[in-house]
Amino acid sequence: MTKPLDQRFADAKGALDQVHAALGRHPTVLPAEVEVAFRKVTDFRSDIDHWIEMLGARAAARSLLDTLENEADANDRVPLGGTRVKYQYVRMIGVQAYLATTWALADRITGMVGRVLCTPEAGFNDVSPAQLVSHFVQKERNKRTAGALFDSVRRAFGWPIGLSYAIRNHFIHDGAQIAGSDFFEGSLAANSFRISVEGWQRVEERAETMYGVERSFHRLGAGWPATPRDDLRIVLTVCQREMDDALGVLLGSACNSLRAHVGFMLAED
Numbered sequence: 001m002t003k004p005l006d007q008r009f010a011d012a013k014g015a016l017d018q019v020h021a022a023l024g025r026h027p028t029v030l031p032a033e034v035e036v037a038f039r040k041v042t043d044f045r046s047d048i049d050h051w052i053e054m055l056g057a058r059a060a061a062r063s064l065l066d067t068l069e070n071e072a073d074a075n076d077r078v079p080l081g082g083t084r085v086k087y088q089y090v091r092m093i094g095v096q097a098y099l100a101t102t103w104a105l106a107d108r109i110t111g112m113v114g115r116v117l118c119t120p121e122a123g124f125n126d127v128s129p130a131q132l133v134s135h136f137v138q139k140e141r142n143k144r145t146a147g148a149l150f151d152s153v154r155r156a157f158g159w160p161i162g163l164s165y166a167i168r169n170h171f172i173h174d175g176a177q178i179a180g181s182d183f184f185e186g187s188l189a190a191n192s193f194r195i196s197v198e199g200w201q202r203v204e205e206r207a208e209t210m211y212g213v214e215r216s217f218h219r220l221g222a223g224w225p226a227t228p229r230d231d232l233r234i235v236l237t238v239c240q241r242e243m244d245d246a247l248g249v250l251l252g253s254a255c256n257s258l259r260a261h262v263g264f265m266l267a268e269d
Helices: 005-027 033-043 045-066 087-117 132-136 138-142 145-174 197-209 232-265
Strands: 075-080 083-086
Touching: 005 033, 005 045, 005 232, 033 197, 033 232, 045 087, 045 232, 075 087, 083 087, 083 197, 087 132, 087 145, 087 232, 132 145, 132 232, 145 197
Parallel strands: none
Antiparallel strands: 075 083
16 A cells, blocks of 8 residues: 555655754765755755644644535525635635645655656755646656656656646636636536536646646556546545645655665765
């Protein structure tokens, strides 16, 4: 069974602690600039506790969506804070909050792993750090990422990552509506989280054409919903599971590669 992301965080922190300790045991072996570069990666240990808190924030945003339609009153209003608001507004706010948190977490993780798994041009770019889609999924960016690692992540996780990113951008940048076409089938609680034909088509096309992923780019037996338009929440659940596994793979690969590499550099192998 695949480890949950919070366990991957704990494992990563342990690996970085070991690298930090190894560097301390050999303070005069490496050139100063090399040791500084290694220590900048190990400094991410202090960020991991915040990543765990982001998992909690993501779960809270997701829980807002779970039974939202069942809380609507006769005027199609649902609770939000200390008041009641139109169902379609809270549905939008909840989805945006969940997607924003999901992708903020992905950005933090890939910004760290890019320092190990990407070329210096991409990995050490503090202004535009490595990102999950641009550096580990999109084909044209392959020059910045280790070949076998890039291809395996792209082909095993590319479709759910691409779909989640397309949905994220449609909600965050488009407000889930373009040219009079809404993402959802309707605005009422009775419409729940059903996706319109046009909305789902737009998301799939964006994943394929803008992010360059194919529908076959997922693990065998990934458990895709047979009718994804029935409920966005089911799609988000599957995409989160696959993204978490992809991020866990990247984080584990980066931290364990760094630990092994530093060990070789310090002759501790």
